[in-house]
Amino acid sequence: MIEAHQLTKRYGEKTAVDSLDFTVQPGTVTGFLGPNGAGKSTTMRMIVGLDAPTSGSVVVNGRRYAEHRAPLQEVGVLLEAKSVHPGRSAFDHLLAQAQTHGIPRRRVDEVIELTGLQPVAKKRAGNFSLGMGQRLGIAAALLGDPATVILDEPVNGLDPEGVLWIRTLLTDLAADGRTVFISSHLMSEMALVAEHLIVVGRGRLLADTTVHDLVRDAGGDTVHVATAEPGRLREVLAGPGVEIAGRTGSEELRVSGLSARSIGIKAAEHGIALFELSPRTVSLEDAFMDLTRDAVEYHGATTGIDTLGSAA
Numbered sequence: 001m002i003e004a005h006q007l008t009k010r011y012g013e014k015t016a017v018d019s020l021d022f023t024v025q026p027g028t029v030t031g032f033l034g035p036n037g038a039g040k041s042t043t044m045r046m047i048v049g050l051d052a053p054t055s056g057s058v059v060v061n062g063r064r065y066a067e068h069r070a071p072l073q074e075v076g077v078l079l080e081a082k083s084v085h086p087g088r089s090a091f092d093h094l095l096a097q098a099q100t101h102g103i104p105r106r107r108v109d110e111v112i113e114l115t116g117l118q119p120v121a122k123k124r125a126g127n128f129s130l131g132m133g134q135r136l137g138i139a140a141a142l143l144g145d146p147a148t149v150i151l152d153e154p155v156n157g158l159d160p161e162g163v164l165w166i167r168t169l170l171t172d173l174a175a176d177g178r179t180v181f182i183s184s185h186l187m188s189e190m191a192l193v194a195e196h197l198i199v200v201g202r203g204r205l206l207a208d209t210t211v212h213d214l215v216r217d218a219g220g221d222t223v224h225v226a227t228a229e230p231g232r233l234r235e236v237l238a239g240p241g242v243e244i245a246g247r248t249g250s251e252e253l254r255v256s257g258l259s260a261r262s263i264g265i266k267a268a269e270h271g272i273a274l275f276e277l278s279p280r281t282v283s284l285e286d287a288f289m290d291l292t293r294d295a296v297e298y299h300g301a302t303t304g305i306d307t308l309g310s311a312a
Contacts, residue, residue, distance in 0.1 A: 001026055001179055002047060002148065006056035009042050009203075016042045018203035019056065024181045024196075026147070029174045031194035031211075032183040033288060035296045039203040040183050041079070044152055048077050060148050060179075072101045072144035078137040078151045086126025090117050090136050093125055094143060103144055111139040116165070130157030138166070148179040155189055167193050187285035199288070201295020211284060218290050220282035222256045223263055226275040236270050237263060251275070 002024035009017040017039040024030045034040050045051040047058050049065040060068070060075050068074040084093050094108045112121050115135040120128065125136060134157045141149060154170070155163050170193050174180045184190050190197075190211075197214060199207040207214060215221070227233050230253055234244050242257035255263060260279045267274050 001062075002058065002060050002150075002181060004043070004047075004056070004058040007043065007046060007053055007058050008055045009039070009046060009051060010054045015203050017046070017053075017200075020200065020203075020205050022198050022205060022208050024179055024198070026179040027174055027177050028195045029170050029180045029182065029193050030196040030198060031190045032181060032198050032200075033187075033190065034200040034206075035292050037202075038200045038292075038295065040200060041152065043200070044077075044079060044150060044181075044183065047150060048075060048079075050079075070101065070144070072097070072103065072146065074144070074146055075148045075150065076141035076144060076146035077149075078134075078141045078154060080137075080152075082133055082137075084125045084133075084136065084140075086124060088125055089122045090125055090128075090139070091121045093136065094139060097140060097143055101144065107143060107145065111142050114142065114169075115139040116162075131159055131162055134158055135162070138169075146178070149173055149181070151180075151182045153184055154182055155184065155186060163189065187283065187288055191284040199291060201292045204295075206291055206295060214291070215282050215284055215287045216256070218282045218287035219254070219280065220287065222254045222280050222282075223258065223260045224276060224278045224280060225253045225255055225263060226251050226277075227253070227267070227272055228275075229272050232270070233267060233272050236266050236272065 004020050004022050007017055007020040008015070020043065032040055042051060046053050047060065047065065065071060065075060091108065091112065094111065095105065098105060098108050112118055115138055117132070117135055117139060120132055125133065128136065134154070138151065138154060141151060154166050158166060167189065170180055170182065182194070194211055196210055197207060198205070225233065228251060230246060230251055233253065237244060237255060237258060242255065244253055244255050246253040260277050264274065264277055
């Protein structure tokens with residue numbers, strides 16, 4: 001379990017992390033989301049003691065990272081896959097970590113097999129592709145068989161087979177009762193693997209919720225209905241688990257908890273004419289963009305190439 005209490009980090013006048021309160025529970029994959037510059041990397045670095053908080057605290061399984069007697073066996077972390085001596089082989093890199101942390105040599109062979117590194121285990125890490133470097137970083141994170149796994153952009157550089165592999169690995173780790181905390185900018189992957197989300201913007205907590213609830217609150221799985229009899233239709237559709245929204249006097253309603261087919265059938269049974277019946281599905285990306293719209297620090301230009309000096 002990871003617990004942050006009023007976690008704050010300032011660099012001069014810049015507040016990178018601003019009074020964060022959150023808990024990452026074991027047994028589930030928790031996604032850590034936010035725009036560039038939101039404070040995600042700084043937060044992860046504070047969790048494992050690479051940066052010291054200006055104020056507040058963060059603990060893993062009840063202790064600060066530095067207080068754990070065998071930190072690699074408590075917390076496995078991937079923050080920068082390329083932080084490895086380029087002249088060492090993958091095997092030697094992992095063996096050196098194992099020998100300096102009291103981890104059996106056989107565990108090196110286990111994580112090499114687990115991460116698919118056997119074909120390149122004796123090759124120099126400096127010549128690895130981005131994907132193979134990522135697998136080596138994940139192998140190092142899993143070397144101590146830790147109870148808590150923290151991975152920053154774990155699918156970066158992986159091919160489709162690798163993405164499927166890491167997706168399965170993360171869900172298996174959570175199913176084994178471990179704490180799994182991952183950051184990613186790939187919303188499609190996060191939607192498939194994460195159950196819970198911590199969303200930050202400009203260093204502040206924006207949401208601590210499930211994927212399902214975040215999408216629902218953004219209008220996910222709603223049906224837009226238009227009718228000349230919105231009052232009657234409300235009465236017909238009302239029931240457990242059904243939410244109906246719409247402005248007073250408007251012919252348009254937004255219905256969640258019923259499919260478009262069910263709404264159409266109920267309206268027909270009561271002789272209510274419908275002018276529009278259109279389901280709307282909101283993706284996690286849509287919900288994230290809506291939530292963080294005012295927290296984006298770095299915006300791309302939206303003008304044409306002629307603004308760069310080219311003739312249009």
